[in-house]
Amino acid sequence: MAVCIAVIAKENYPLYIRSVPTENELKFHYTVHTSLDVVDEKISAMGKALVDQRELYLGLLYPTEDYKVYGYVTNSKVKFVMVVDSSNTALRDNEIRSMFRKLHNSYTDIMCNPFYNPGDRIQSRAFDNMVNSMMMQVC
Amino acid sequence: MSRQGGRGTESKKMNSELFTLTYGALVTQLCKDYENDEDVNKQLDKMGYNIGVRLIEDFLARSNVGRCHDFRETADVIAKIAFKMYLGITPSITNWSPGGDEFSLILENNPLVDFVELPDNHSTLIYSNLLCGVLRGALEMVQMAVDVKFVQDTLKGDSVTEIRMKFIRRIEDNLPAGEE
Numbered sequence: 001m002a003v004c005i006a007v008i009a010k011e012n013y014p015l016y017i018r019s020v021p022t023e024n025e026l027k028f029h030y031t032v033h034t035s036l037d038v039v040d041e042k043i044s045a046m047g048k049a050l051v052d053q054r055e056l057y058l059g060l061l062y063p064t065e066d067y068k069v070y071g072y073v074t075n076s077k078v079k080f081v082m083v084v085d086s087s088n089t090a091l092r093d094n095e096i097r098s099m100f101r102k103l104h105n106s107y108t109d110i111m112c113n114p115f116y117n118p119g120d121r122i123q124s125r126a127f128d129n130m131v132n133s134m135m136m137q138v139c
Numbered sequence: 140m141s142r143q144g145g146r147g148t149e150s151k152k153m154n155s156e157l158f159t160l161t162y163g164a165l166v167t168q169l170c171k172d173y174e175n176d177e178d179v180n181k182q183l184d185k186m187g188y189n190i191g192v193r194l195i196e197d198f199l200a201r202s203n204v205g206r207c208h209d210f211r212e213t214a215d216v217i218a219k220i221a222f223k224m225y226l227g228i229t230p231s232i233t234n235w236s237p238g239g240d241e242f243s244l245i246l247e248n249n250p251l252v253d254f255v256e257l258p259d260n261h262s263t264l265i266y267s268n269l270l271c272g273v274l275r276g277a278l279e280m281v282q283m284a285v286d287v288k289f290v291q292d293t294l295k296g297d298s299v300t301e302i303r304m305k306f307i308r309r310i311e312d313n314l315p316a317g318e319e
Contacts, residue, residue: 112160
């Protein structure tokens with residue numbers, strides 16, 4: 001269960017960012033913003049030689065004392081960043097990967113919507129529902 | 140080596156996503172050009188009509204159905220043969236009016252609207268209006284004047300897509316003036 005999910009465009013501005021609980025939103029925005037540096041570092045570290053073998057899933061970007069941040073980059077340089085609670089140790093790598101895969105699938109569905117212009121903020125009900133299902137339930 | 144015959148009889152497979160994306164691009168371009176949902180609906184209907192008057196020839200040639208004796212037969216042919224042939228879906232026929240001249244086609248899934256979400260500023264847009272035009276045009280070429288419209292639409296939040304078809308009259312061939 002994620003605490004914050006963000007979709008960042010190729011030019012590094014946010015297309016979609018949602019966090020729960022909704023107070024302290026600014027802290028999550030800041031975390032996602034700083035994680036972009038780590039993402040860029042990982043992409044460039046792969047180097048030009050390995051571009052074919054570069055995996056989309058980047059893995060753990062960096063841990064803080066409360067949270068862990070995971071990243072995923074598509075071939076069109078759209079980044080997905082996910083912040084999860086550190087106390088939730090039951091989350092395995094496989095689960096994170098499958099969550100990113102679901103995000104990626106929903107993102108491609110949105111791209112296929114003829115009314116969506118690439119580069120706009122994402123305002124799709126289907127995407128919201130899918131993200132809600134992945135967020136932590138807060139009573 | 141004997142040649143396999145009948146290139147015309149084998150169906151040419153095309154990716155349905157390309158079809159859906161093409162239709163989507165068409166509708167959004169119309170929206171940008173006309174800026175008014177009513178005009179876009181009218182244009183889609185006109186385009187559909189032009190497609191329908193040509194498509195009917197292809198349909199009759201490929202499906203070999205004979206003349207329909209009444210409107211119920213027409214409804215069956217449309218739902219079970221025509222929709223299946225061109226869109227790969229089989230709608231169900233319901234809601235016959237007592238006079239037998241009006242019925243509804245219920246489509247559970249409409250391949251034209253995969254991935255589409257209507258934005259709020261286009262709430263009166265009838266996205267699949269092309270289908271209405273096609274049905275109207277095709278039936279006009281077989282001497283039936285019908286009125287076709289959408290009653291329910293999954294894009295607007297309904298559970299199914301429902302098209303209502305009403306038989307208006309049989310079209311008699313007009314004799315040119317001056318001829319007995």
